[in-house]
Every structure is written in structure tokens, then in C-alpha cells.
Amino acid sequence: MSSKITVFIPYNGFDHTQSTVQNFKQSDLIDSIYLLSQDESPLDGCKSLKIDSLFSSDTFNKINNNTKTEYALLLLQDTLIEPGQFSVERFLQVAGSTGAGLTYSDYFAKKEDTRTPSPVIDYQIGSVRDDFNFGPVVLLRKDALDKAVQSLKEPYKYAGWYGVRLALSRDYPVIRIPEFLYSTVEVDTRKSGEKMFDYVDPKNRDVQVDMENAFTDHLKHIGAYLEPKFDKVKETGDNFPVEASVIIPVRNRTKTIKDAVESVLKQKPDFDFNLIIVDNYSTDGTTGILKDFAQKDKRVIHIIPDRTDLGIGGCWNVGVHSEHCGKYAVQLDSDDVYKDENTLQKMVDVFHSENCAMVVGSYMMTDFNLQQIPPGIIDHREWTPENGRNNALRINGLGAPRAFYTPVLRSIKIPNVSYGEDYAVGLAISRNYQIGRLYEPVYYCRRWEDNTDASLDIGKLNAHNTYKDRIRTFEIYARRQKNSR
Numbered sequence: 001m002s003s004k005i006t007v008f009i010p011y012n013g014f015d016h017t018q019s020t021v022q023n024f025k026q027s028d029l030i031d032s033i034y035l036l037s038q039d040e041s042p043l044d045g046c047k048s049l050k051i052d053s054l055f056s057s058d059t060f061n062k063i064n065n066n067t068k069t070e071y072a073l074l075l076l077q078d079t080l081i082e083p084g085q086f087s088v089e090r091f092l093q094v095a096g097s098t099g100a101g102l103t104y105s106d107y108f109a110k111k112e113d114t115r116t117p118s119p120v121i122d123y124q125i126g127s128v129r130d131d132f133n134f135g136p137v138v139l140l141r142k143d144a145l146d147k148a149v150q151s152l153k154e155p156y157k158y159a160g161w162y163g164v165r166l167a168l169s170r171d172y173p174v175i176r177i178p179e180f181l182y183s184t185v186e187v188d189t190r191k192s193g194e195k196m197f198d199y200v201d202p203k204n205r206d207v208q209v210d211m212e213n214a215f216t217d218h219l220k221h222i223g224a225y226l227e228p229k230f231d232k233v234k235e236t237g238d239n240f241p242v243e244a245s246v247i248i249p250v251r252n253r254t255k256t257i258k259d260a261v262e263s264v265l266k267q268k269p270d271f272d273f274n275l276i277i278v279d280n281y282s283t284d285g286t287t288g289i290l291k292d293f294a295q296k297d298k299r300v301i302h303i304i305p306d307r308t309d310l311g312i313g314g315c316w317n318v319g320v321h322s323e324h325c326g327k328y329a330v331q332l333d334s335d336d337v338y339k340d341e342n343t344l345q346k347m348v349d350v351f352h353s354e355n356c357a358m359v360v361g362s363y364m365m366t367d368f369n370l371q372q373i374p375p376g377i378i379d380h381r382e383w384t385p386e387n388g389r390n391n392a393l394r395i396n397g398l399g400a401p402r403a404f405y406t407p408v409l410r411s412i413k414i415p416n417v418s419y420g421e422d423y424a425v426g427l428a429i430s431r432n433y434q435i436g437r438l439y440e441p442v443y444y445c446r447r448w449e450d451n452t453d454a455s456l457d458i459g460k461l462n463a464h465n466t467y468k469d470r471i472r473t474f475e476i477y478a479r480r481q482k483n484s485r
Contacts, residue, residue: 003096004031005071005088005139008063009078010054011035011043016080016185018043023081024073027088031069057152057160064149067142071095076161077136082110082183091139094177101144101172102165104134108183115183121462123174126472128218129394130162130211133465136184144172153217158207163214170221208382215394216387224393224479228386230434233357236407242326243271244348244403249315250334251280254289256446261293261300263337269345276301276324278315281308313414313421320409330403331422336363336445337370338401343442347403350436357408357433358426360399363443370444379439388437389430393472396465398426398435401443408433419464424471431479 007024011017017035021043024030033046036059042048049066051059054076063072071092075081095103102123108115120135121127148167156163168174219225246264250257264275277290279302287304294302301324305315320329328348332338343361350359362379366372380399382391392398402422412428415421429435456464 003071003092004029004069005073005092006031006067006069007033007073007075008049009033009035009046009075011037012078014078017078020075020079020081021046023083024088027083029088029092034063034066036063053157055158055161057149057154057156057163060145060149060160060164064142064145067145070142072140072142072145074138074140075136076134076138077184079136080110080185081137084181084183087181090177090179090181094175095139095141098173098175099141100139100175101141101148101168102134102174103139103177104137104175105177105179105181107135107137108180109186110183111186117180118186118458119178119180119462120176121466121469122176123169124469124473125169125222125476126393126469126474127169127174128166128215128472128476129396129469130159130215131396132469134165137182140168141172144168147171151221152214154213156210156214159210159214162211163217166214166218167221170218205381211394212382212387212391216390219390219393219479222476222480223483224476226389226431226479226482228389230355231432233355233405233408233433238327238407240327240406241272241324242274244269244273244328244330244344245319245324245326245406246273246275246330246332246344247316247319247325248275248277248332248334249280249312249319250277250282250286250290252282252284252286253334254285256335257286257289259337260332260334261290264332264344265293265297265299266341267338267344268341269348271348273326273344274299274301274324276303276319276322278303278305278319280305280310280315309416311416311418311421313418313425314416316414316421317416320404320406320414325406327406328403329406329409331401332443333400333445335448336400336443339364339442339444343401346438346440346442347401350438351403351405354436355434356436357405358429359403359436359438360426361401361403361438361442362440363400363445364441366444366446368446368448370446373447377441378445379441380437381439383435383437385434385437388435392427392430393475396468397423400445402426404429417467420468420471423468424474427471427475428478431475431482 106119109118148164151167152163290302294300305318
């Protein structure tokens with residue numbers, strides 16, 4: 001087999017494809033170039049492959065069958081690609097010396113004559129979310145691709161690429177080259193907070209089902225799939241001061257904390273509850289607002305931690321381990337509000353009707369003034385009783401509001417971080433216990449400029465994704481261990 005490379009480029013008739021083709025033709029390592037299109041209209045010097053969609057399993061069968069070289073270079077986006085100096089050679093050098101099945105690199109995002117660095121992150125065993133960013137260019141080893149395509153359990157309309165790269169990762173290294181090997185024109189210029197909910201858009205439901213099927217098959221291959229068999233939640237006999245506590249960690253939220261507190265105090269459940277606010281050394285007047293609430297209403301427990309090294313997760317631990325915490329601990333972020341006076345009752349009712357250690361509700365996305373914004377209601381219907389605990393590893397969050405059976409949460413502890421702590425503890429709970437679901441919206445989630453994930457720079461976004469991938473890595477290992485007992 002030739003050590004050269006076969007290139008596959010999506011083609012939708014745009015002029016930039018001709019430039020991309022000419023750029024790759026300058027390398028002596030390129031054997032042939034195929035255009036992937038829904039019609040047969042090749043450019044000069046290119047071959048054509050008619051496909052149904054870019055990411056179907058049928059497309060990857062065709063890519064595999066038409067790769068007669070040792071490697072296939074695939075563009076994952078229809079965009080302009082400008083290889084850097086000896087870029088193709090570097091891809092091939094690293095792939096050949098490491099035995100990588102999939103090789104990818106950092107790149108520059110180009111706008112007019114300005115190039116902005118766009119580093120990606122290293123692949124790990126927990127990099128299983130279907131939106132993992134490899135950048136628009138990947139190099140695939142032919143024998144690895146062949147094995148991966150053959151391993152697909154079923155034909156996928158949308159999850160062909162996802163299934164292939166999961167299969168590749170099972171048997172071959174997935175290697176990132178931390179060098180900016182090419183430039184591209186950024187296709188999706190939305191802010192991070194606008195992209196993060198694409199997977200729950202109702203129009204993408206068929207895509208998500210396809211992804212779930214491919215991912216479930218992957219978990220079975222690696223020994224991390226959990227059957228729908230759950231431990232029973234046991235009563236501990238502890239005496240709790242109230243049935244439920246709402247816990248709000250807060251720092252510097254004068255604009256929103258009053259609304260959050262009032263949405264709790266107007267709750268009308270048929271049980272006693274309180275509100276524990278862990279004030280993490282606010283400096284903007286938030287502390288004064290909370291002291292005023294605590295003086296006027298005995299249900300408000302205002303706590304300033306002894307420690308000064310706490311993130312959001314650490315503040316949650318303070319609240320949960322407080323003597324004031326009730327049997328159930330219910331989440332509310334400091335810039336969000338409960339929908340109406342029935343939210344707390346509805347959340348706790350799920351604990352009473354189901355034997356679960358955690359309950360996740362549904363919420364509506366709003367602007368600062370509580371007006372609905374796209375994508376609207378987030379109900380995480382991908383969380384099914386049968387497969388939710390597995391599918392949760394594929395996505396970046398579990399939903400809101402979240403509520404916990406306090407003894408279980410106290411036993412697990414919450415990571416002392418300010419991003420992903422809720423996801424980490426949710427995965428840990430789901431490893432052993434059923435998680436109850438409430439699919440009607442009971443919570444308003446505000447999107448505004450001070451949200452922690454509303455508009456992240458590339459460095460912070462990569463740090464967040466790396467951490468959540470690491471959490472998934474921990475969890476996959478833990479589930480393997482559980483299955484091996």
C-alpha cells in the first residue's frame with residue numbers, strides 16, 4: 001500500500017474548495033483527492049464520491065473503500081484549509097512514528113488577513129462527547145479506519161463519524177499534535193453559551209438517538225456499560241431539621257440574588273423547608289442583602305464559610321454538611337429563579353414516588369428579564385430510565401434544577417471546583433442509583449453576560465472541556481471496576 005495520502009473534502013459548490021484543493025496539490029504526499037458531495041460535480045483534478053450526508057456510516061464505508069493509500073486525510077467541515085509549512089509531512093511523520101489511528105492538530109482561525117490561534121485539547125478515554133473538537137482536519141490510518149468501519153453495529157445516518165472515531169480510539173492511539181499546522185476560516189462564530197445547547201434542540205432529536213446508539217455500543221465494547229439495575233436508597237435514620245433545603249452558593253450577585261431568594265421564599269410545599277445560602281466572601285453588597293433576608297425570615301440561613309479556598313462545589317459541601325441541611329438538598333443558582341411556588345414540592349414528590357438518590361428537573365432558557373430565548377425548554381429527554389446513566393457520559397450536563405438525597409450526597413462529597421462539579425457528582429450517583437426525572441419546566445435559567453459559560457475564550461473553554469473529559473475518564477474507569485467485581 002502506498003505511503004501517500006488520499007484526501008477527502010466536503011463539497012457544496014463553494015469557491016473556497018478550489019483553493020483548498022490547490023493547496024493540497026502542492027504536496028507530493030497527496031495521491032488523490034475526492035470530493036464528497038450529494039451530486040457528482042467534481043472539480044478539475046479531483047474524483048467524486050456521491051454521499052447521503054457527511055457523517056453517515058455509508059459515507060465512511062465509501063471513504064474506506066476508496067482509500068488505497070496508507071492514510072486518509074479528511075476534512076470535517078466545508079471550509080477553506082491552508083496547510084502550513086510542511087504540514088502534511090508533519091501529520092504523516094507523527095502518525096507513522098506513533099502508530100496513531102487518528103491524528104489531529106492545533107490550527108489558526110483566519111479572518112481576513114488575521115490568524116488567531118485555535119488550540120484544541122488532548123484526547124483521553126473520557127473524550128466521548130459527540131461534539132469533541134478535533135478541528136476541521138484529521139488524518140486516519142487506513143487499517144485502523146477499515147477495522148473501525150467494520151465494527152459499526154448498525155448503519156448510522158448521523159453517527160457514522162462518531163461511531164468510527166470511538167472505534168478507532170479503542171484499538172489505536174488518538175494523537176494531538178500541539179502545533180498550528182494549518183489555517184482555516186471559522187464556520188461557527190457563535191459564543192460558547194449559544195453553542196452548548198445544540199444537542200437539546202428538538203430538531204436534532206433523531207441525531208441524538210443515533211449518537212446514543214453508537215455510544216452505548218462503545219460502552220459495551222470497553223466494559224463500561226451499566227445495565228438498568230440500581231441500588232435501593234436506604235433510610236439512614238438521621239434526624240433532619242426540615243424535609244428539604246434549597247442551597248445557593250453565591251459570590252457577588254447583587255443584580256440577581258434578591259430574585260433568587262424571593263423565588264424560594266414564595267414556595268408553598270406541604271412540608272417544612274429552609275434556604276441555605278453559602279456566601280463566598282462577596283465584596284459587592286451581596287452580603288448585606290443576605291443579612292437583611294436572614295434577619296426578616298428565620299428560614300434563611302446565611303453562612304459565610306470558614307475557608308477561603310472554596311469553589312462552587314466547596315460551598316455546596318458547606319451547605320450539605322451544615323446542621324441546618326434537610327433530608328433533601330435542592331439546587332438553585334444565584335442568578336436563576338424557580339418558575340413558581342410549586343417547584344420545591346414537585347421536586348421532592350419525585351423522591352417520594354420513586355426510589356432515587358437524585359432528581360433532575362427541566363428548565364426554560366430566558367434572558368435577564370425572564371423572557372424565553374432559544375432553545376427554550378431544556379428537558380434532557382435523552383435521560384431515559386433504561387439508559388440515562390450511560391448516555392449521561394456522552395453529554396456535557398445533566399440539567400436543572402438538581403436535587404439530592406442528603407445522606408448520599410454527604411457520602412460522595414462534591415469536587416471543590418467552580419465548573420463541572422454538578423456533572424461529576426451526578427455521574428457518581430448514577431453509577432449506583434436511579435436518578436428521577438421531572439420533564440416539565442420548573443426553573444428559569446437566565447442567560448446574561450455574567451454567566452460562567454456565556455462567552456468563554458478558547459483557553460477557558462478548553463480548560464472546561466478538559467476537566468469534564470477527565471471526569472468522564474474517572475467515571476469510565478470506575479464503571480469498568482464495578483463491572484469487573
